[in-house]
Amino acid sequence: MSQNNNAYWQANVRLILISLVIWAVVSFGFGIILRPLLSGIAVGGTDLGFWFAQQGSILVFLVLIFFYAWRMNKLDHEHGVDEE
Amino acid sequence: MDQFTLNLLFVGASFALYIGIAIWARAGSTSEFYAAGRGVHPVTNGMATAADWMSAASFISMAGLIAFTGYDNSSFLMGWTGGYVLLALLLAPYLRKFGKFTVSEFIGDRFYSKTARMVAVICLLVASITYVIGQMQGVGIAFGRFLEIDAFWGLLIGACVVFAYAVFGGMKGVTYTQVAQYCVLITAYTIPAVFISLQLTGNPIPALGLFGSTESGEPLLAKLNQIVTDLGFAEYTAAHGSTINMVLFTLSLMIGTAGLPHVIMRFFTVPRVSDARWSAGWTLVFIALLYLTAPAVGAMARLNISELMWPNGTQGEAVSVEQIETDPEYAWMATWQKTGLLGWEDKNGDGKIQYYNDANADLQARAAENGWEGNELTNFNRDILVLANPEIASLPGWVIGLVAAGGLAAALSTAAGLLLAISSAVSHDLLKGQLTPNMSEKSELLAARISMAAAIVVAVLLGLNPPGFAAQTVALAFGLAAASIFPALMMGIFSTRINNVGAVAGMLAGLVVTLLYIFLHKGWFFIPDTNTFTDADPLLGPIKSTSFGAIGAAVNFAVAYVVSGMTKETPQEIKDLVESVRVPRGAGTAVEGH
Numbered sequence: 247m248s249q250n251n252n253a254y255w256q257a258n259v260r261l262i263l264i265s266l267v268i269w270a271v272v273s274f275g276f277g278i279i280l281r282p283l284l285s286g287i288a289v290g291g292t293d294l295g296f297w298f299a300q301q302g303s304i305l306v307f308l309v310l311i312f313f314y315a316w317r318m319n320k321l322d323h324e325h326g327v328d329e330e
Numbered sequence: 331m332d333q334f335t336l337n338l339l340f341v342g343a344s345f346a347l348y349i350g351i352a353i354w355a356r357a358g359s360t361s362e363f364y365a366a367g368r369g370v371h372p373v374t375n376g377m378a379t380a381a382d383w384m385s386a387a388s389f390i391s392m393a394g395l396i397a398f399t400g401y402d403n404s405s406f407l408m409g410w411t412g413g414y415v416l417l418a419l420l421l422a423p424y425l426r427k428f429g430k431f432t433v434s435e436f437i438g439d440r441f442y443s444k445t446a447r448m449v450a451v452i453c454l455l456v457a458s459i460t461y462v463i464g465q466m467q468g469v470g471i472a473f474g475r476f477l478e479i480d481a482f483w484g485l486l487i488g489a490c491v492v493f494a495y496a497v498f499g500g501m502k503g504v505t506y507t508q509v510a511q512y513c514v515l516i517t518a519y520t521i522p523a524v525f526i527s528l529q530l531t532g533n534p535i536p537a538l539g540l541f542g543s544t545e546s547g548e549p550l551l552a553k554l555n556q557i558v559t560d561l562g563f564a565e566y567t568a569a570h571g572s573t574i575n576m577v578l579f580t581l582s583l584m585i586g587t588a589g590l591p592h593v594i595m596r597f598f599t600v601p602r603v604s605d606a607r608w609s610a611g612w613t614l615v616f617i618a619l620l621y622l623t624a625p626a627v628g629a630m631a632r633l634n635i636s637e638l639m640w641p642n643g644t645q646g647e648a649v650s651v652e653q654i655e656t657d658p659e660y661a662w663m664a665t666w667q668k669t670g671l672l673g674w675e676d677k678n679g680d681g682k683i684q685y686y687n688d689a690n691a692d693l694q695a696r697a698a699e700n701g702w703e704g705n706e707l708t709n710f711n712r713d714i715l716v717l718a719n720p721e722i723a724s725l726p727g728w729v730i731g732l733v734a735a736g737g738l739a740a741a742l743s744t745a746a747g748l749l750l751a752i753s754s755a756v757s758h759d760l761l762k763g764q765l766t767p768n769m770s771e772k773s774e775l776l777a778a779r780i781s782m783a784a785a786i787v788v789a790v791l792l793g794l795n796p797p798g799f800a801a802q803t804v805a806l807a808f809g810l811a812a813a814s815i816f817p818a819l820m821m822g823i824f825s826t827r828i829n830n831v832g833a834v835a836g837m838l839a840g841l842v843v844t845l846l847y848i849f850l851h852k853g854w855f856f857i858p859d860t861n862t863f864t865d866a867d868p869l870l871g872p873i874k875s876t877s878f879g880a881i882g883a884a885v886n887f888a889v890a891y892v893v894s895g896m897t898k899e900t901p902q903e904i905k906d907l908v909e910s911v912r913v914p915r916g917a918g919t920a921v922e923g924h
Contacts, residue, residue, distance in 0.1 A: 251909065251912070251913055254913065255912055255913075258912075259824075262419050262420070265415070265419055266415070266419065269412060269415045273408045273412050273580065273584075274577055274580065274581070277404060277408055277580075278569075278573060278576050278577055278580070279573060279577065281569065289541055290540070290541025290542060290543070290549050290550070290551060291541065291543075291548075291549025291550060291551035291552035291553075291555075291567075292541075292549075292551045292552075292567040293567075296401055296404075296551075296567050297541065299401060299404035299407070299408060300401075300404050300407055300540075300625040301407075301537060301540075301622055301625065303407075303408050303411070303412065304407065304408070304411045304618050304621055304622060305618075305622075307411050307412055307414060307415050307614060308611065308614055308615060308618055310415055311414060311415060311418045311419075311607075311610055311611040311614055312608075312611045314418060314419055314607065315418070315604070315607035315608050315610075315611055318423070318604075318607055319604045319607065322603075322604065322914050322915075326915075327913040327914055327915045328604070328914055328915065329602050329603060329604065329914050329915060329916075329917055
């Protein structure tokens, strides 16, 4: 693999890992496992964990995908591997 | 105009629209049949993918499952949206760069093995057919309701309609039809939800209304918790099931989403690699519009039903049989009774229908005091909730007709997408790729249509004994896709180490253990009473059969890794292929594989 492509791929993998950590924390974390820790924060008749499980995580997923697309398209350009 | 005519009118008009579009954009060549000539804009593609993706399970079934279980079924919401993150980050751009038509072509080329391609085809067929069973259930219920017949006949009529509809055109017809279907289904889902949210909370946005307050100032969810616990049911917002099972179930749905061939195929049809990334985001935008509304629909419907059954409050007198039979507010109960999916029985002959949890000790005490002889709302199929919702809330007739049309749009669009994936697997991968490579384009198209028909017949036969409510059947399909397809695709892109033998062993191991686990719990080929275990008391601790996909995927990864380590290294040209897939530059339009 050329050095440039290698650097590009590593940057991509790093970005994926960061995104997936956030992905897991909001859904499996706040929505399920860590819900008891958030039980003190009230949201409309229930707690923050319930909100993350039913709506919050979906909103975060949306932000994640658009952020990744934007960041990657920029990265493609920086490394000169974008489509002409 | 009566409700029946109104329903027919809405369903008929929406069908005319889809068929009109299908004829207008009819597929000519094989390449158009599969992938629409790649001229589809990311937003258009996102909308069509959303329609393709949101099926009877999302539209008809999911809110009902949430309504009767509350927080525990949040897995459906997180699972079926979170999978798009995996799809966008781990698969879509690379598969687009690879530039072939089908998922199994990628697996065949990357793992330089016809066997791998065949195994992928088998995995894909098993997952897709299971998925079609769930769709057929939904179609059966929707047709049963709007024709006011038994759900079984609804299923048969629905199967004929799906078939006629799916053979009409390929992806191109389907793409534009699905855009229309998306518009119909999202309108149909949102309008009643807005009305109901206004009625209950005064907030026109259902997603906000869910966390809003009722007229009395009490939060909606607090009120719901109070009412359901008064009737002996589990608290709506609290967690009751096993945490491990909930995590695994959510994960299975997520991985499965990213492993379903009919969804992945969509990302072959965008013009560029960068569009594949955007397209996944747009798809989720359109899906989120429904998914943010669904939990509100569930909670509000549960509240409405409970209040209808206890018009004088939970401590007062239950609704009387006479009122159910004569009061127009209760007319929906009689109509749904005809489908066999709703039932009540005045067991103690007191002229009232007591709806409560008769397994709860507190309520048993109250029952003994009042001479109740068990819960009298004897049957409430979860899958009818969304379709019945506008009637339950006494909304105008045209809303009810619209919802019937929306439910059918959801089920039809997904069934068509799945049938397309099945037919391309059989005709393109199995026949042309393996058995009869010299097949003409014409006979390939014919084979594609015959395999669609065969898939429908199999789905109807297996759908006669569905293994659960529509969304649960569909969840099993996701488990199978999670355990077989996704790991192979991901390892194919992210590791050069996994070789042909490893991939085949991994896919087979994942598919077989998951299928076994499902059959052990749901019965062999879903035939009743052939199961050894039940989901109430599963084989492995708290892990239900719907949650096993994540474990199947782990087995797949592990087996592929170990076997690859013991066998011959991946050849250099395949390593080069993997490297080229990883960078967007040089992505041409997709070409037909052989």
